[in-house]
Amino acid sequence: MNEILKLAQIGMTYVGRSGKRVNALNDVSLAVREDEFLTIIGPSGCGKSTLLKIFGKIVPATTGNIQFRCKTLTAPTSDIGICFQQPLLFPWHTVERNVLMPMEMLGRSIDKHRGEARDLIELVGLKGFEQSYPRELSGGMQQRVAIARALITDPPLLLMDEPFSALDAMTREELSLEILRIWQERKKTIIFVTHSIPEGVLLSDRLVIMATRPGRIDQIVDIDLPRPRTISMTSTPRFGHFSNLVRDRVQTLQRESK
Ligand code: ADP
Numbered sequence: 001m002n003e004i005l006k007l008a009q010i011g012m013t014y015v016g017r018s019g020k021r022v023n024a025l026n027d028v029s030l031a032v033r034e035d036e037f038l039t040i041i042g043p044s045g046c047g048k049s050t051l052l053k054i055f056g057k058i059v060p061a062t063t064g065n066i067q068f069r070c071k072t073l074t075a076p077t078s079d080i081g082i083c084f085q086q087p088l089l090f091p092w093h094t095v096e097r098n099v100l101m102p103m104e105m106l107g108r109s110i111d112k113h114r115g116e117a118r119d120l121i122e123l124v125g126l127k128g129f130e131q132s133y134p135r136e137l138s139g140g141m142q143q144r145v146a147i148a149r150a151l152i153t154d155p156p157l158l159l160m161d162e163p164f165s166a167l168d169a170m171t172r173e174e175l176s177l178e179i180l181r182i183w184q185e186r187k188k189t190i191i192f193v194t195h196s197i198p199e200g201v202l203l204s205d206r207l208v209i210m211a212t213r214p215g216r217i218d219q220i221v222d223i224d225l226p227r228p229r230t231i232s233m234t235s236t237p238r239f240g241h242f243s244n245l246v247r248d249r250v251q252t253l254q255r256e257s258k
């Protein structure tokens with residue numbers, strides 16, 4: 001199996017303004033497979049966001065090495081798309097312009113990429129809203145814009161840090177199924193951080209459980225439920241088995257970290 005991303009012994013220590021050191025990650029090694037849907041779950045503060053920022057080269061790791069397609073990753077790359085918890089759109093730009101923003105930042109001609117932007121806006125279900133402004137959209141629609149924007153460079157790897165946590169349960173369920181559809185249609189590798197155990201089980205090929213203080217990988221669970229995944233699967237015994245297994249472990253880790 002080909003690996004798209006390979007982490008070897010990643011460690012991360014933040015040094016605060018007062019000189020206080022926080023050991024956020026310790027000895028994280030992980031091989032992410034080409035085209036897989038990998039979810040990361042773990043207690044608050046275990047370093048999930050830090051890990052994603054290290055993958056995206058937004059912050060440098062203190063120790064260790066990351067390889068992207070067998071080459072050491074040294075700088076942010078348009079081969080890795082990122083979606084954060086908040087959509088972080090430019091309020092004074094239209095939906096289309098927001099989606100084109102990464103192209104603009106790469107110094108590419110945005111006119112050449114308008115067609116792609118419109119296709120992506122349609123892909124995320126926002127056809128007709130190309131010329132709308134973020135304030136005219138609901139939270140779920142804004143998050144869809146952020147997803148389209150992360151896809152504009154057609155990155156083989158998409159990082160998503162709790163992208164649906166600010167949304168209501170219905171929108172969240174709808175968007176997670178949409179992400180699955182996009183993942184299948186566009187053949188991407190997705191690394192997805194969530195707080196929701198059912199969401200993690202429903203989406204993933206593998207689910208990484210992280211422990212805290214210091215942040216580290218506790219175990220990796222293979223979710224061998226059939227694909228395509230559907231909401232009705234969430235009521236099957238096999239789905240219940242995985243959810244219980246992950247929940248028990250996360251609860252134990254939470255108790256131990258107190
Ligand atoms: P998670 O996303 O799992 O909740 P984070 O990656 O945000 O965890 O944080 C991991 C640890 O690193 C926490 O203890 C947090 O307080 C600390 N941390 C995160 N960002 C910074 C920062 N910029 N400066 C100092 N400490 C930080």
Ligand code: MG
Nearest residue numbers: 048049050161
């Ligand atoms: Mg976080």
